[in-house]
Amino acid sequence: MNRRVLATGTWIGIAVLAVWTLAPIAVMTATSLKPRDEIFAIPPALLPRTWTLDNYVEVFTNSSMPRAFLNSILAALLVTIMTILLCGSVGYALARFRFRSARPVALFILLGQMVPITVLLLPLYEMIGAMQLLDTIAGIGIAHLVITVPLVTWMIRNQIAAIPVELEEAVLIDGGSRFDAVTYVTLPVAAPGLAAAGMYAFLQSWHEFVLASVLTSTTSARTAPVALTEFASEYSVDWGSTMAASVVLSVPVVIAFIALQKYFVRGLASGGVKG
Template sequence: MDTKKKKKWLGHIGIVLTYIVLGFAVIAALFPLAWVASTSIKPGNEVFSNPPYWIPKMPTLSNYLLVLTESSIPRAFLNSMIVGGISTVIALLLGGSAGYAFARFKFRGSKGLSLFMLISQMLPLTVLMIPMYYMENAVGLVDTKLGLAIAHLAISMPLVTWMAKGYFKGIPKEIEEAAVMDGCSTIQMLSKIVIPLLKPALAATGIYAFISSWNEFAIANVLTRSESSRTVPLALSEFSSFYRVDWGQTMAAAMLITIPIIIVFMLVQKQFVEGLASGAVKG
């Protein structure tokens, strides 16, 4: 076999091995979700069957009906949407503005300050919860959706700012200067030139901020007291008690919480991938 054919065969083998590895990775990632979906449609007597089986013998939707009609999941779902939406909008506005300032303006301590924001992500949430509670209690924001959304900024804002800084650095400054020379104000230049160029990047950043808020449990557990502001991670914990866990309803609730995020991600998958690639190349 000559060298060209050998390289060609090695290339094919490499592609096959890559797909095999990716296939195992996909199976490993989907296995827990598949088990959750299977358990969610099992009646109580089949959940603890030994040996366990994937396909229920008597599938039922009663777990879903009970979750939707007799639990706080629907209210918590709406609360999470509101809290996540508010947190995402504020994070994009403030984090995007800060990222633009770090990328375009040189001032004393800019590098150290931007690095300090990223290092703050290393702090455990338990360190931040008590100060957050006292500050929000002082201004009457405890047990409110707005207060929880503002608290979630401590999770998303540093990385949103850092990501935005990389995205803005990837846009040549000459484009902005040309827009200003053509008569655009700063606001017009940003809204008509810069932001449209960064739509995929902003989509990726917004998804990160929303999911960070959607999945957060510890801060929400400290800052909320009633169903009017409790989010889905807290509502999910209601299905377990000290003596018993209703696994069927727990898994049904988990599916109801997970499916909307999967749908949203699939709808914006293209923009998300383009945004991540943009940050990787231009940041």
């Protein structure tokens, strides 16, 4: 009896969490398909009485969202590549090489995850400006490394540390180099963790707003989260276009997660190597 009550309570809790999570997405999607006169209709209705794609047409033909969408893709891909390369190298070194300050260095890197972005705005702005990368995709990508590097370094470090070093030593004994050991043994085994780390870096860059809004001033490098503010004026907000743009902004995230969910779950859950 107690087990049945516990199971029922668990399923009810899961259902409540699912509704709580999916309700904003349902409202966003439904609002994007409503004519403007129905968005504030009283009484409110979830589903539109008249379905329309006018809001999507507005987003793609009369706004900077298409360019901002492309900028977001380029910035997120750049951040993902740089994060994997940097954090993969550092994470491997922290996991495999023994030196006196290895743990303090690892803890110092993780400390960056605890610093609020607002504290780093002015230093990052000055640094990106000194590199003459303000209002560029490269400048945004470099700035976003502040968000991704600390946690991803630890994710990859723990992933590498869980792989028995004897696998690499076997390659070295057979005459292979360390590069061969990493390429043919470590990377294939750590692939799920690297995929999870790459997806995390992509998502962090994709929806980041504060740094992108400060480091860009024109549509040439403005990302999609910043471009969403284009639909709001001083006295009104075009909620239909805003919701349509939000749906468009969510599509790549959903596609990426569906395509990589197997690796993402395995990467987060893995703690060892199966023989």
